[in-house]
Structure formats: structure tokens, C-alpha cells
Amino acid sequence: MVPLPPVVAAGRGRRVNMDLSRPNLQLSVEGARTGPQRNWGEAGSEEDFKVKNETKRREPPSPSSTMIHSLFLINASGDIFLEKHWKSVVSRSVCDYFFEAQERASEPENVPPVIPTPHHYLISVLRHRIYFVAVIQSEVPPLFVIEFLHRVVDTFQDYFGVCTEAAIKDNVVVVYELLEEMLDNGFPLATESNILKELIKPPTILRTMVNTITGSTNVGEQLPTGQLSVVPWRRTGVKYTNNEAYFDVVEEIDAIIDKSGSTITAEIQGVVDACVKLTGMPDLTLSFMNPRLLDDVSFHPCVRFKRWEAERILSFIPPDGNFRLLSYHVSSQNLVAIPVYVKHNITFREGSSQGRFDMTLGPKQTMGKAVEAVLVSSQLPRGVLNVNLNPSQGTYTFDPVTKLLSWDVGKINPQKLPNLKGSMSLQAGASKPDENPTFNIQFKIQQMAISGLKVNRLDMYGEKYKPFKGIKYMTKAGKFQVRT
């Protein structure tokens, strides 16, 4: 659908006025709203009316505390492309309030996550340029809904590889089946990906073909055994010919570096992501050489908390497949090694329409590991019209509309430090921008966890075979900012 037809916009405006003037007559207003403004096909509107009447007749004395009433998926251009209701149908006109908020927000991220409307509350998350808008009728912890919506997105991603509008539209039946299983009467039912996969098989090209030919289904016939067992996160009857367990220790450095190059704040957040493909019911223990480093941890539900408390050992029966075993924060007492430094000289001269730009990156405290995949991006001041820069390595782009400069550096060679130098042309006559831009830096360092965390060993109990075990370390930049 093309951007909102003018009629709709006008209608929206009108409704708001009416709301203001007659706040008590919401029902009639709603009726008026559903009619002409958002006309989703003739039949649709008729049905909408019917629903309205229904609600009018049985407006419950106190709104039921169903947690999540309905879900709307809205794409970047403002079309509702999927809706799902767990109780009575909520007219999609409720999303108009969301659109209003969207219009007010300058950036897509600025839409407030919680929007009150006269009869409902809208709680939304934005991921992959899709707004997931949940309609709530009464008091509920907002985080509950937000967390659930994110879980929905994760599940979609898990099932379809990507979570885009196209993917969702292509798999609308699976999406519906999933939503049906994940939420019963607005209360989460099965959110564990392992269980869902037993209930509803993820679509693959092969399976789709087989299904078309044989007429078999995607839907599991049996109650997922995990649901009832003490380890609800694990499928039963898992079998692999190659038994493998891979662990990725990924650490991200969040830092703010100030103008002079000193660290204002820096902290390390890490995760241990696992990909475990082991037959049967393995019981794993993972121990660290230096578990004291881990300050604040949060676990996948499979980890035995007591054991961690007492012995600082991760003991768990893993879910099948990919999962995040643990995320942690490295205690703030430890000094954080900052692996890169930036030398910069960015000046705007008063009165002149030129500015100078000079920036050099260099490695520091990397323990001999190479800093790779370096990407520098920055929002230049509005006054900058264009730039004329010369990178010593890599390529740079500048978007004159958004003023976004990004420099894809690649790998830092300590012998020959990457440098980006040149001039910026400013709007003639405009005054000098009062803030220098902030640089966001991304990088990766393989084979190293910057905090020094090391996995000691991984043991498996409960199964006889010998699994293949692998561990990988990586350090990345998280929110790494350099102020200039």
C-alpha cells in the first residue's frame, strides 16, 4: 500500500479533535473512526462495525487483565501487515495513536515504547525496522510485554533466518501457529525455542516440498516432552552423528573516550554463546580459570544456580542447538584495556567555509592480536556540506543528507597506521558548529577475550560418547565512542 491516503490522515485529525471535545463519548467516536477513514475493503468495514457493536454491548465492568490482547506488526512505511488477536478483536484503528506518536518522533527510535490511548495501552518494540505493537487493556508490567515481544522477534529470526516483513508474509501460517502457541489468552505459554520447534517444525525448502507432495504437516503431533520434564528447555530424543559443543566467548567493550584521549567510562560486557549438538541428555560442566572476573552474571535457565554460587562452575543440561548460556559483566574494579586509540584534529575556522579533518587510528593494549573489521562512523555537524578526504587505507562514504560519515578501515596495521585526512566544506556564511562530532568505532579482535577470561575445561557426564569441544574468544567494540 502506498503511504497513507489523504483521507486517512484527515480522518485521524478529525478523530483527535473529537476526542478532545467529547472525551466521554469514546464509543461513538470509535464507531465513527472505524467507518470511512480506515477502510479495509467493504466487507472488512462491515465486520468492524459488527465487532464494535459487540464491544458496546458487553463492555466489561472492569477491563479484564489479559496481558496481551492483540499484536500488530507495522512496517517502516506505516502499514499494518499482520494482526493477531488473542481475545475479542481490537480494531486496528487503535494503531492510529501509534502513528501519531510516530509522526511526532523525529527518529524511528524515538517512538515511546508505551503509549496510552483512551481504552488501551500500546507497548511497542522496534526491531529490524518493524514495529511490534502489543495492545494491552490494563495494568501489566511493561517489561513483561517488551520482553515477550523481543522473544517473539527472536523466535521469528530463529525460524526464518531473518525477521523481515517479507519473511513474515511468506510464512504467515507458521507465524500464526507460533503466536498461537506462544501466548494463550494473552499469557505466555511456550516461549522456549526448543519446545516450539517440537510443536511447529521450522520451515525449510526441503520440508515445504515434501509437505506439498505428501501432504504431511509442519505441526508436531505430540506434546513436546520437554514441557513436562524437569528440563523444559531441552528436546528429548536428540541424536547426532557428530557430537559437538562449541562455545563462543564474546566480549564487548563499552567506552566513552574524551577529547584528550582519556577514558571516561569503560566496561566489559560478555556473553558465552553456545552451540551444542549432543546426543541424549548430556550434563555439562564448564569451568573458568578465573571465574572471579565475572561480576554480575545472568544465566540461561538451564544453569544450576546453586552450583555456581558454591563453586563458580557452570553446570547445566544444555538446550539443543544455539543458545546464550551466560552473559556477564566484568567487575568494575578491573581496569579495562582499551585496544585502540584515536588521534584526531578536527577544526572549523570562524568565518571560513572550510574545516580541517585529520584522524589517525592506532592499536593499543591488544596483546599482539590484530584489530580487525574497524569501522568508524560519525554524525558530522549540520553545517558541513561535503567532505573531501583522503584515506590511507580503506574507503569512506559521506552522505550529504544525513551528514553521516563512515570510514571502513579494515585491519589496523601497526606499522602503518590508518589515517583519514582532508577538508570539509561548510555552508557559506554559517557560523562555526559548536560541537565537534563524536566518533563511533567498531572493531573486532579475534582469539582474545579482553578481560582475560579463560575457559578452563568442559566436562560431560551422563553420556558415554566423546564430544568434540571447541571454544572461541572474541572481543568487539560495543558502544565505543570517542568524543572530539
Next chain:
Amino acid sequence: MSSAALYNDQTGVETAVDAGQESTPSTSNNSGAAFGLFSADFKKNEDLKEMLESNKESPKLEAMKRIVGLIAKGKNASELFPAVVKNVASKNIELKKLVYVYLVRYAEEQQDLALLSISTFQRALKDPNQFIRASALRVLSSIRVPIIVPIMMLAIKEAASDLSPYVRKTSAHAIQKLFSLDPDQKEQLIEVIEKLLKDKSTLVAGSVVMAFEEVCPDRIDLIHKNYRKLCNLLVDVEEWGQVVIISMLTRYARTQFTSPWKGDALDENSEKAFYESDAERNQAETNTYIMDPDHRLLLRNTKPLLQSRNTAVVMSVGQLYWHLAPKHEVSLVTKSLVRLLRSHREVQFIVLQNIATMSIQRKGMFEPYMKSFYVRSTDPTHIKTLKLEILTNLANEANISTILREFQTYVKSQDKAFAAATIQAIGRCATNISEVADTCLNGLVLLLSNRDETVVAESVVVIKKLLQTQPSEHSEIIKHMAKLFDNITVPMARASILWLMGEYCEKVPKIAPDVLRKMAKSFTAEEDIVKLQIVNLAAKLYLTNSKQTKLLTQYILNLGKYDQNYDIRDRTRFIRQLIVPSEKSSALNKYARRILLAAKPAPVLESAFKDRERFQLGTLSHSLNTKAAGYQELSDWPSVAPDTAVRNVEIIEPVNEIVPKAGKSKHLKSDKFYSDEEEEKEERSDSSSSEDGSSSSSSSSEESEDESQEESSKHSSASENTSSESEQNSSDSESDSKQKKTKKTQKKKKAKTAAAQSDSDENGNGVEASSSSMESSSASETDSDSDTDEDMKPAQNNIREKSKLQVKPKKEVSLLDLDDFSQTSTNAPKPSVVSHSLLSDLEGLSLSNISSAMQVTTSTFSQVKDYDLLHHMSGKGLAAKYHFPRQPCLYQPCMVTVQLVLSNTSDHSLEEIHIGERSPASLNIHCFNTIERLEPGASVTVSMGIDFSDSTQAANFQLCTKTDQFNVSIQPAVGELLMPSTMTEEDFCKEQSKLLGMNETSATITVPTANISRLAINKEILSVANVGAVPSNQSDVHRFAGKAVSSGSLVLVSLSLQQSPTALLTVNTEKSVMASMLLRVLTQALTAA
């Protein structure tokens, strides 16, 4: 109707696509091509109908998929209802599911037709497959057709007693659905809820509490009996249920317990002081306030959930602590809340809102994490402003300079809305912290020359407010602003400056008239708000300094009189009447000065989150700052705690969970109500607590009433009996009847017991109970952990019944240990044969912990060397010795068991003996439980496990008492790092042949003839190394096999006697370091005469 037209267009396209797809498998519609042209909705539906009525599965499925697609897009597919509903009984499970989806969506509209499907569901409710039963109930209850309410009611009732917890869970969900369909069923539904609340499956708990919250949140009485169970199950409930249960328990606790903050009342005002004297506070509090043990239980059991990956769970624990925990404990949650800030944007938003509210009341909580709230240029604006809010709340004298430096960066931000908010924040800092008020003001004044008008305007406005709060001595700034005035173009800012001039014209008597003069010149060119302020200024100056400004004022008033803007004309007219004396307006005229120059109250600069605390944290209402529908107020603490006995029933009767229904006798036994594990858990916690109760009540018996004393001793003896299982049942009923008899006295006494218990809780004894309960409910394998803490103790006499069930000896051991403990008269340990028998006993019981593949034998060797760990001189009376009992460690197979004998040689009792810091930090120790108290002259034996990682490097750790810490170290002999393993001679040779070359170390030694016998050799070798002899029929070769404890690698020792005094000693192992060390000690042992 452009949208409709457009829409139809699109459907046309879609139909064409659909038609294309259809042609693939089975449907033979030759009219397919025509659809694209006509593109009418009903046509398409006709086609779907046809497909649905086909007698093959795949077209039906195809049709249903398309229908679901329609529903998903929000289009109407209700006409197909009759065709769809026919397929409800389909065998194809996917088809069936899709039909369910359809039914749930449209049944409400087509009630009559929907009834056709009901019988199918009724049949499915009886299906042997629990999955089908559950899903039938799910759909049946989702069909919102009032006529079937009785059927639903019946189905729910049946499902509530289903064997499958999954079905019971579904029934809990159905309760809510039925309730929203027909609220009249409330009473009946409450009965079902009551029943389900008693369910002990973790699967059900969350859902039923959800139903409770919806149907009857005020029936708090239903929770009493289940309170402790819910607390204990909480960890194992699925995450969504945890959120619901926690928020319900928060409300519950606020009605049932007394406020833990009473003692803190004084500190509310002076938080700073409170933090510095945390330790003293703690003590002061125990004197004045005693926490209900159930209250403590809740706090303790929710704490681990802070580690959850689910942000909603963490937040709900956070709010629980905020609303329920004693003030000094609230900061426990800080770290976890800050962690959530790493999560998605939306999560950040909500968490920051809550932190903002918290940080107003409790700066100290978040101050250490101040840097986590630093703003990044990439944050969305609403996150930025929230962070700013928090930073402002956290500002105090100590950190203000850091914060202001940070603010300086923000002021320059390109996001001007944020820059403006920063200026406001600076203003707030200035008012809150008087030390920096001047600095802030000066900074703001500098900002006046900023280029951005929003920044300037905002600074002027903030300066205006600041000056208003402290008008004295700021004439300098006003002067400065007057100077800057010419350069400032933003009307709002100009207006503000003029207002300031007028307000404080007496402080700048020379400048104000001059400004007015300039203004008179430029009046016509100014913006309206500026003009208004010029008139204002003129009026005020006229009143204070009429001599100089009379003419100017008149001129300005004249200009204003003919201004284009009616507001200005009105204002001018009004002012003229007010200030210029004339015959008509004399009455007002007198008061002109008082009207215009009245002292204006300073605006209050305070946090926007100030009033949010009225809402419970983490709620929607809090987030919106308005009361959301269905928000339930958190009640205030009751001044007197309601009868705690309602929950405590179980304490007196640990084994049985009694369900006192009206009319039913209390004697009703329900032994099988809890699983064994749970039973055991409860018993244990009870026995320990009543133990404590009895000891403390006997110590304080003088003060207590005779009656209660008697009762308490009776009580304790009863509970002791209870746990000794031989008399379990009889004693139970005994205590039961006693309880009935003395019900009244007991209630009176209750408070006392509670006090004693909470005492023990405070000291950490309770932690043990809870930990054991958590373990036993989680997995059976961890079960053994907590018991084995204690069963190493020399409780030899009591190990009689080897043949008992698994639980029983354990219980006994722990109980008797406690006995020992309270007597504290244990002699030096006698790790003799008996203790081995205990060990082997336990070995059989807790197989789960020792991998079955590893066959470990206990050695027959019984002579143990004691080593000094801590001399009593250096330990201020605490002496510690250790030895290696050579038992496999039950905590973890890779640990070496070490027994410590702690004795108190001082003349005062030592308290809280525990293990503190260890180094290296990664050292893996299983600590013994904290010893609460060690009387003078007494000693106690505890065992711990240490993972030496197969090296003889010493394990350093601290042994702490309440007051002191002593650094101690345990250096294991190499032989202690082994454990014996059994092996046949064959196996031995096979293994040995694998460990040749690098892995073999040998030496030729001379063995004294006295030691040549097999017995002597065994003795010598076993004295230094914990290995097992391998039976052999060769008389001249002695073989011993063991395993390294940590790595599990084999260590094989063989001694072949060649010619009488010489012998060849060989050690085969992968661990070469170990091998050489072992060789050395063995040589020493064997060659010594």
C-alpha cells in the same frame, strides 16, 4: 474512497497470485484465470469453499492456510464459517489447528454455527493424549459464546484435577477466559483456583496465580496456605510465571508483614549517614525490629532470580526488594538493574524510568554506577533525557564536578532538545547543591553567548529561575545579562532578561533605566512577548524610579497603545490605569506597587519523577505516571502484623500439609501431599529452626512465662521426634493433638518462636535451610551436597541402619550433627573404620555425584596424619588442624576432601567461623557451612573440598571469625591428590603398556629386608599415597593403581622386587610432574628402615 479503491486493486493482484499458486497440486479449477479479472472477494471465497469441501486433505489445508493469511491481514473471512467448521474433526493435526485458529477468531460472531463444533471438543476432552485434551480445552474456552458457559465450567473443573500438569495449566488459563466471558461464575471459579493453588507442579503455579490475580485478587486468604510453597517453588517456575507470582507476593507481603523500615525512619532524611554506619544499623535493627521468617523467606528465595536472563523477572525482583526489603538490603538489586541497561532500547527506557524514581529517594544505591548513566550520542532522545534525570538525581557535593564536566559535553550536543534538557538539569544541580550554585550560574551565563537559540533561551530561563531562588548578590549577573542583551536575539530570552531587570530593578538602579531607554528605541521592532516585558519593565521602573523614567514610560505606553497586537494594547491600557495616578483609578493605584512588585515565590526545580513513587515500581502505571486500568494499589504496611499462624500451620506439623477446610478436622493426614523430597526439605528446615527455637527459648526461659516455656520445650521435643522417622507417625499425631489442646497458648507464644527463628535467619543459619530446600527441589543430584556438608562429621555412633531408605540416614546424620553441634563437645576426630563405613554407605546412596565409570575404592589404610593449619597463638584462640581423610569428595569429584578440626582454646566463644577470601581467586573450594558459634574449649570437625588441580601448590584462603581473619594455607602431599581405583592385574598391565616412554618414571631402590613382606610394602606405600592395591598372584611384583583427583588420569605404581634388597619402583602416569614427586616420596617411605 481512494483507500477502498486502492485496496481492491491490490486484492486483484493478490488473487491472481493466489490463483497461480493453486494450479500446482490438486485443485482443478479451470476458472482460475478468470479470478484475476473479476477480483471480487466473494468469488475468491467461493473458490475457498470449494476447496474446503473437497474430500482430500491437501486442498483443505491449502484453503485453510489462505484463510489464515486473510485473517492475519485483518480481512474478513467470516462467510466461510460453515465450510470451515466442518473440518473441526479432521484427523490432520495441522488442518485442525488452523481450524481452531479460525474458530477462535470468528466464533463470537457466528455463535449458532460455532455450537456445531462443541461436541468435537467435548469428545477431545476425554482423549487419552494429554496434548489433545489440553488443546481442546484451550479452544473450547477461547470460543466466546455465552451459551456454552456451563460446558466450559464443567470442562475446567475436570481439567483442574487432570493427572497431567499440562492440562491443569491449561485449565488455569481457561479460568480467566471464562471469567471474562461470564463474571457471574466467580464463586465457582474461585473454588477451582483454590484447588489449583494447592497444586505443587511448577508448571501450574504461574498460570494459577495469574488466574487468581484476575478473578479474585482480594482473596488474599487463599494464599496463606500456599505462601511458603510458592516461595520455595519460585526458582523453578517458568519465567513468565515468576513475574506474576512475584508481583502477587509483593502485594501479599505488604498486607501480612510489619514494616521493616521502622527502625530506618530516622535515616530517611539523612541517607548519607545511613550508608556510613551500615554495620551498626544492622545491629540496632535486630534490637528493635524482628522480621517475620516468612518475610525473610520471600526475600531470600527471590534473590537468585536477579540472575535471570528475563529482564521482566529481574525488574520484578527489583521492585519486590524496593517495596519489601529493609532499606539496607535494597541495594542488592542495583547491580542487576544496571545490567538491564545493556538490553534493548525499550527495556532501557522502562528500567531507566524505574531507576529515576528510585534514585530520588536513594541516591546511594546507584551512585557507584553513575558512569553507566553517561549519555552516548547514539542514544535516542527519550533515553538521553532519562539518563540526564538520573545523573541529576545522583548529584551531590562529592561528584558534582564530574557530573558538571559531563554536562558540559551534553550542552554542546547536536540534539538541541537534549541540550536544553541539560541546561535544566544544571539548574537543578545548582539549586540542590549550594556549593556549586555559583559555578553553575557562571556556566549558564557563558551559554548565553551560544549560537543556538534554544540553548540561549533555556539558559536565560534557568538563570531567571536560579536568580529567583537566590536573588541576593547576583546583581553582577543581571548586569552581565544586560550587557549581553544586545547580542541576544531569541525573543524568549530577551523577554526573560527584561523581566529580570524589572523584578530586580532596585539592585541595578543605574542599568535598568538605560535598558529601558534602549528598548524604547527599538520597541516597534520587537517581538510581542518582548514588547509585553518592555511594558512590564517600564511600569516597574516607573514605580521605583519615576524621576528618571517617567517620560520613557509614557513614551512606551503611548507606543503600546497603538500597537497592532491587541494583547499589547490591552496590557498598555491596564498598566496605564494602574500606575499613572488619575482621578478615576485611585483605588487600585494605591496598591500598584504591591501588585507589580509583590515577592514572587521561586519556582521549584525538582525532578519530574518526584511524584511517581506513589505507584508501584515496574508497573504500567508507574511508567505512564497515571493510574492505569486495573492498577492495584500497594497497601501500606499493617501496623500490627496479622496472625502469622495462618501460614505457620506447617511449622508445627512439618510433614503434613494440612488443608483446613471448614468442617474438616485438622487431623486429616495427607502424607502423600508432598513428594518425598519436599517432605524431607521441610522437615529439615523445621528441625533446624525448632532446634534453634528450643535452645534460644530455653536460654531466655527466665523471662518467659512458665506456660510458654513448657510449651516450647514440648514443642521442640515434638519436632525432634518428628524427624526421627521411627516414631514419625505417632509423634506426629501426638504433636498434633498437643497442638490442638494448647492452641491458644501457642498463638501467644508464636511471636517468640518467630523471633528465635528470625534470629537464626539473621545469622545465616536459615540460609542453609533455604539452600537445602532449593537444591532438593531442583535436582536430585545436587541433593547430596547439603547433607554431605555434615555427614563427614564424626557421627559414628549413629550410623547403624545401613539398610534404610536413602532419605533416612541422611536426615539422621544431619539431625545428629546438629545435636553434636548444640552440645559442642565433640572430641578430636577419630577417623577410623567407622567413618569409612559411613562413607561407603553414602557412596552407595549418592551415586549420582560420582561418575559410575570411575570405580573408586576406599583404602583400608586408616592412619592419618594431622597437619597444623592455624596455631592457636596466631589464631587468637582459634586453632585449626587438618588431615586428608582420603574419601572421595562428594561435592565434586575433582576435589580432595579435607577435614578441619576447629577448636576454640580461648576463653570466649567464637562466632561465625567461615572461609573468606581465597587466593588464587580461581581456587575452587567447597566451603563448610558457617559455624555459628564455638564455645570455649569445644571443637568441631568440618569437611571441605578443595580442587588442587593435581598440583601440590598450596591452597591459600582465609579462615574468618566474626571479628578476625587469618590467612592459612593447605599444602597437599602429592599422595593425597590421588584416589585409589580398583583394577584387575590384566587391566593394570594393559594400562601400563599404554603409559610408557615419557609417561614412565622409575628408580631402583634398596628396600630394607624388614619391609619386604607384602603387608609391609602395602603399608608403606599406602601411608604416603592414596592408591589401591591391585591383587596379584605374582609374589615379587606389587602393583597399585590410583587416579589423579582433578584430571582423572591414571597413576600406576609398581614395585618389582628383583634381588633382595634392590627393587625397581615404577610410576606410570601422564602427569610427569606428579610422577617424579610421587617417586620421590615413595622411595623415601620404602627405603626408610
